[in-house]
Amino acid sequence: MSNLEKLNKVLCDTFDIKKIEDINDEMGPDEIEGWDSLGHVELVTNLEEVFDIALNVVDISRMYTIGDIKKIVGKYGVEI
Template sequence: MSNLGTFNKIIKSVWSIENLDEIEDGFGPDEIEAWDSLSHIELVVALEEEFEISIAVQDVSRLYTIGDIKNTLRKYGVEI
């Protein structure tokens, strides 16, 4: 599976999103109802485990949108 496919699988699982086609890079907690503080941490843990990276706390606190998440993964060497 590609990194994007893995990323999408994690997003779908953590936030119980049925149709990923409706999700845009600019979407954040205001657009994704299930995105709360607990699911934010669950997402980070899932990404760290799957991609074998460790995301710094300051980067975790800057994940405001789907695009931010993708950019942060790229920062850690994960091509999305």
């Protein structure tokens, strides 16, 4: 499974998204139901577990869109 597929699975599982094709890199909490403060914590936990990384607080607070998530996990050596 590629890292993009892993990320898509995390997003689908965390936010109960039925079809990953329905979302894009510009989407964030305003467009994705369930991406609230609790959903954000769950997202971070799932990303850290799946990619075996430890995100710092600044990066966690800068996850505004799916595109941001891709860039941030890239900083930890995860190529998407």
